[in-house]
Amino acid sequence: MDSQTVTLHLPDATYQRLVELSTQSERPLTEETVHLLSSALATDEVLTSDISAQLAHLSLLTDDELWNTATSIASEEDNELMQGLLEKRQRTGLISNEIEQLQVLSAHFNQIMMTRAKAAAILLERGHDISALAPH
Numbered sequence: 179m180d181s182q183t184v185t186l187h188l189p190d191a192t193y194q195r196l197v198e199l200s201t202q203s204e205r206p207l208t209e210e211t212v213h214l215l216s217s218a219l220a221t222d223e224v225l226t227s228d229i230s231a232q233l234a235h236l237s238l239l240t241d242d243e244l245w246n247t248a249t250s251i252a253s254e255e256d257n258e259l260m261q262g263l264l265e266k267r268q269r270t271g272l273i274s275n276e277i278e279q280l281q282v283l284s285a286h287f288n289q290i291m292m293t294r295a296k297a298a299a300i301l302l303e304r305g306h307d308i309s310a311l312a313p314h
Contacts, residue, residue, distance in 0.1 A: 195271060196210060196211055196214075198271060199214070199273060199274050199277075202273045202274070203273065203274045210274065213274065214274065214277065228289065229288075229289050229292055229293075232289070232293055233292065233293065233296045236293070236296050236297055236300055237300060239297075239300075241301065241304060241306065244297045244300055244301050244304075245297075245301065247293055247294065247297035248294050248297035248298045248301060248308070248311055249294070249311065250290060250293070250294060251290070252286065252287055252290055256283060256286065256287075259279075259283060260280070260283045260284075260287065263276055263279065263280045263283070264280070267280070294311075298311050
């Protein structure tokens with residue numbers, strides 16, 4: 179695989195966090211940095227293609243299926259895991275596999291929100307009153 183050299187000027191806090199992650203993962207600093215960048219970019223690519231396919235499929239759903247989609251929420255387990263990771267990130271920071279887990283959960287939550295919004299938009303286009311979907 180071809181590779182390119184990139185010089186980055188990082189804030190001290192970001193650099194120190196990379197050093198910590200490198201130590202925790204027992205990978206060299208450059209390898210840990212490449213791993214984190216690759217994970218972030220791969221998550222974005224997968225998220226984009228998954229969401230695009232899912233959003234395109236929504237127009238084929240019945241009104242009842244759209245209402246179910248427009249009111250869907252993440253599981254309690256996912257909510258608790260996300261909350262725990264966010265709190266840990268503030269307290270002590272996350273190790274690289276926890277960062278990846280947080281990225282996956284964030285992508286999942288974003289997918290839910292985008293799907294809900296698209297389902298609501300389709301329902302509105304079909305003449306439904308979607309005011310019940312607005313937060314109270």
